Amino acid sequence: MADRYLHLTGTAPGKFLTRKLGLPQPTRLRRWTLETPALTGPVLHLTAGDSAVTRELAAILTATGLEVTARADRPAALVLDATAVDTAAGLAAVHAALHPVVRSLAPGGRVVVLGVRPSPDDHHQAAAQQALEGFVRSLGKEIGKGATAQLVRVAPGAVASAESTLRFLLSPRSAYVSGQVIEVTDAAPDEVADWAAPLAGRTALVTGAARGIGASVASVLARDGARVVCLDIPQAQEDLVRTADRLGATALPLDITAEDAAERIAAAVPDGLDILVHNAGITRDRRLANMPAERWTSVIDVNLDSVLRTTDALLKAGTLNRGGRIVATASIAGIAGNNGQTNYAASKAGIIGLVRSLAPRAAAGHGVTVNAVAPGFIETKMTAAVPLFIREAGRRMNSLSQGGLPVDVAETTAWFAQPASTAVNGQVVRVCGQSLLGA
Numbered sequence: 001m002a003d004r005y006l007h008l009t010g011t012a013p014g015k016f017l018t019r020k021l022g023l024p025q026p027t028r029l030r031r032w033t034l035e036t037p038a039l040t041g042p043v044l045h046l047t048a049g050d051s052a053v054t055r056e057l058a059a060i061l062t063a064t065g066l067e068v069t070a071r072a073d074r075p076a077a078l079v080l081d082a083t084a085v086d087t088a089a090g091l092a093a094v095h096a097a098l099h100p101v102v103r104s105l106a107p108g109g110r111v112v113v114l115g116v117r118p119s120p121d122d123h124h125q126a127a128a129q130q131a132l133e134g135f136v137r138s139l140g141k142e143i144g145k146g147a148t149a150q151l152v153r154v155a156p157g158a159v160a161s162a163e164s165t166l167r168f169l170l171s172p173r174s175a176y177v178s179g180q181v182i183e184v185t186d187a188a189p190d191e192v193a194d195w196a197a198p199l200a201g202r203t204a205l206v207t208g209a210a211r212g213i214g215a216s217v218a219s220v221l222a223r224d225g226a227r228v229v230c231l232d233i234p235q236a237q238e239d240l241v242r243t244a245d246r247l248g249a250t251a252l253p254l255d256i257t258a259e260d261a262a263e264r265i266a267a268a269v270p271d272g273l274d275i276l277v278h279n280a281g282i283t284r285d286r287r288l289a290n291m292p293a294e295r296w297t298s299v300i301d302v303n304l305d306s307v308l309r310t311t312d313a314l315l316k317a318g319t320l321n322r323g324g325r326i327v328a329t330a331s332i333a334g335i336a337g338n339n340g341q342t343n344y345a346a347s348k349a350g351i352i353g354l355v356r357s358l359a360p361r362a363a364a365g366h367g368v369t370v371n372a373v374a375p376g377f378i379e380t381k382m383t384a385a386v387p388l389f390i391r392e393a394g395r396r397m398n399s400l401s402q403g404g405l406p407v408d409v410a411e412t413t414a415w416f417a418q419p420a421s422t423a424v425n426g427q428v429v430r431v432c433g434q435s436l437l438g439a
């Protein structure tokens with residue numbers, strides 16, 4: 001379903017009228033295209049206090065191919081290194097760095113603040129670093145014009161491990177990601193031969209790939225160079241084959257809840273799997289008082305239990321190669337809860353539990369990372385079926401005043417999937433335009 005309001009506010013009379021009425025003013029987001037794969041404009045590299053990583057950060061920013069400068073009239077991005085801020089008084093440097101330049105940020109620009117993990121041993125440092133979270137989340141809400149703001153916590157001395165994350169955030173690929181706090185460990189990233197095809201030589205399997213978000217994930221992983229296997233239920237075979245054929249991918253008609261799902265997946269990837277995307281999901285909404293057990297069980301089974309079962313079996317069988325990536329699909333409903341979705345929200349919150357618990361062990365035992373995307377309101381058949389007023393509220397109740405597109409979830413998945421994202425592990429990143437729900 002097209003977002004007609006977004007179209008209206010893009011016209012001069014529409015803009016005038018909606019402004020007069022005090023209605024939301026969404027800016028059409030610029031996503032990745034072959035012609036414009038990067039932000040257009042320089043990155044302003046700012047520092048709060050005496051940072052120990054200034055040179056290292058400058059080198060990474062320069063490696064992105066963007067022009068890095070200390071002064072610009074219309075920067076496309078503001079990167080503030082706040083890793084050295086460790087007292088409440090030190091926060092003044094955050095204000096001093098960004099206050100004079102924030103207004104000059106180009107429409108659709110990016111603000112990325114670099115911090116470190118709040119310390120369990122130093123409550124002054126912890127207060128100052130936690131303060132950055134509130135700061136960034138508020139900035140994301142007020143900045144407007146399609147701009148976004150994030151906090152990236154780096155491990156001391158390991159800014160290089162954040163390169164894939166900085167590249168993602170400082171690109172059109174992260175257009176619908178805002179207000180996020182991303183922690184990056186000190187794990188060394190794998191070499192990337194070609195940043196334009198970072199998944200070359202990798203094999204990916206995407207569940208629920210016949211349509212919607214899954215089809216887009218398959219398409220973006222293929223664009224980034226992966227060999228893709230598209231899995232969906234046999235009833236969706238026609239769409240599945242069409243999607244797979246379009247991408248030069250393999251179709252695997254299979255119900256992910258089947259007893260032998262993991263064996264069938266393993267058989268389809270004789271050289272093992274590098275990227276496993278658990279995207280298949282269903283809703284069976286009813287308030288708890290009206291919900292038969294079958295609705296509860298089917299949602300938990302597809303959205304959570306099958307993810308646990310196949311993940312365990314594929315890890316145990318060694319089907320996931322070292323350096324592998326598991327990306328699961330949560331939802332903001334799993335964070336905020338939602339009326340009529342006790343089953344769905346339980347299943348999606350369960351995904352978050354799985355990711356946080358398994359990530360360190362999967363990395364230590366198998367060299368595999370485990371992360372989740374948590375989509376907000378994404379324009380798909382699922383959300384087109386939502387009644388008009390609820391749909392309109394879902395679309396607008398976020399900092400970017402619009403719904404996301406399947407490709408936004410796909411781009412975030414592709415960033416998790418990169419060989420260079422070894423240090424991104426156990427993260428739940430919302431792709432929700434900084435939805436007010438559960439914020």
Ligand SMILES: NC(=O)c1ccc[n+]([C@@H]2O[C@H](COP(=O)([O-])OP(=O)(O)OC[C@H]3O[C@@H](n4cnc5c(N)ncnc54)[C@H](O)[C@@H]3O)[C@@H](O)[C@H]2O)c1
Nearest residue numbers: 208210212213232233255256279280281331375378380382
């Ligand atoms: N659309 C949104 O706004 C939104 C928001 C938050 C989370 N999500 C999640 O994103 C994922 C994709 O959502 P979507 O909007 O593209 O949904 P969709 O209904 O368009 O697509 C889901 C796909 O999963 C497949 N599937 C369902 N059960 C399966 C099974 N047992 N085995 C294999 N495949 C199965 C379906 O056939 C379908 O092709 C889901 O996990 C969903 O919960 C979506």
